[in-house]
Amino acid sequence: MRLSTLRETVREAAFGLWHHRFRAALSMLGISWGIVSVVVLLAYGDGFRNALAAGFKGAYSDGTVIVFPGQTSLQAGGERAGKRVRVTADDVLAIGEIPLVKNVSPEFMRDFPIVYGNRYSSHMVRAVSASYGQMRNETPQAGRFLDDEDVRLRRRVAFIGSEVERKLFAGVPPVGETIRIGGQTFEVIGVGEEKVQLSNYNRPDKFCIFIPWTTMGGLTDNKYVATFVWQSASPSLEPQATKQVREFLANRYRYNPTDERALNLFGSSKAKEITGPIVDGLKLVLTFVGVITLAIGGVGIMNIMFVNIQERTREIGVRMALGARRRDILLQFLLEGLATTFAGGVLGIAVSYGLVWLLSPRPFLAELLDDAKRTTDIFLILSPGLVGICSGILMAVGLVAGFLPALKASRLDPIEALRYE
16 A cells, blocks of 8 residues: 555544544543453452452461471371371471471460569460571561570570560560560560461461570470471472472371371462462453453444444445545544544543542451551552553454444445445
8 A cells, every 4th residue: 555545544534533523532432431441440350469468478478388297198108097297396407408498497386374564464475496587577666586596595585476565565665674474584575567467377476475496495395396387498499399398207207298188288379379269260250341341332333433334435435436445445444443442542541540549449458457557458550561451452342343344334335335325
């Protein structure tokens, strides 16, 4: 097609849109509403996923796995099924030598009476190592978490949760103060930050006190761990590291390494396995609703263009009589459809930005989890990737909505078109 012919076709398309601007505006409105529906619904789906991720992130960092020793369900090496797996602190520390394991910590848990001055309460004490703080996202708002020297020297120091601080200290700065745990004195070295925790075992960390695991022997028996926590060298290596940990303990205690009931594991990847299908299913439903709405807008454009072509039949016949080829007519009306769709899409995306700003955040988990920062509410997210997906859907709808009427226009018989009244 020559440049002059293309220029003339574009000019005719622009003239047609301007001459029938009211119809074009109605078509644009339908497309705009459809694109707003798609964008806002998908943005809500992304915000839902991020709210769940924020809740689980408070429980443990990426690549972290909580292990609950169980009992065997398969026979191996002459051992009967049903044998209880009892893991010691030495076993846990040896797991730290596995190549794909970066951090590891035993964990002993027990409720103790806690006394500060004339105040009394009961809280769970977790005896752990220094790396536990990194794996379980124990961020101090004051002071510090346990360190390796605390563990090595068996210091009587304690890191307390935010709710423990409220109950025992009532506004008194706790760092440097002394509390009694099970009748023994411990110095408070840090207070945990208010923590959003969607997942927990036994109870949320803000109700707990953390002490060095080596000190637990002075309070109660610490021969066998209640749980232990480890972290893979990188989140992507968690499945391989899990296999190595299972094989390591299976060799030590002579049971089948494929026996998943011997060790019950839960961690960041497991959480994603649980929440992933929920989020994907929600986004699929939201996408379907949005695309249907957008498709209805496309059908509206198509119908208006069919009416437009019918009214301009004589004009099409005149153009063909003056030498316009069928592909020129096809391109003209296809450009009109695409221009209407594009303008409606741009308007829809602009409106979507405003709605996303106006509607965020939506209440979700913050009230349930006492999240003062509202990080677990749903923040609608309009990412470049989301805009790209919506633009692709819009282009497909525009092509279909514009091509069929344009094809009908290009196939009109010139003589019959000239006779049309």
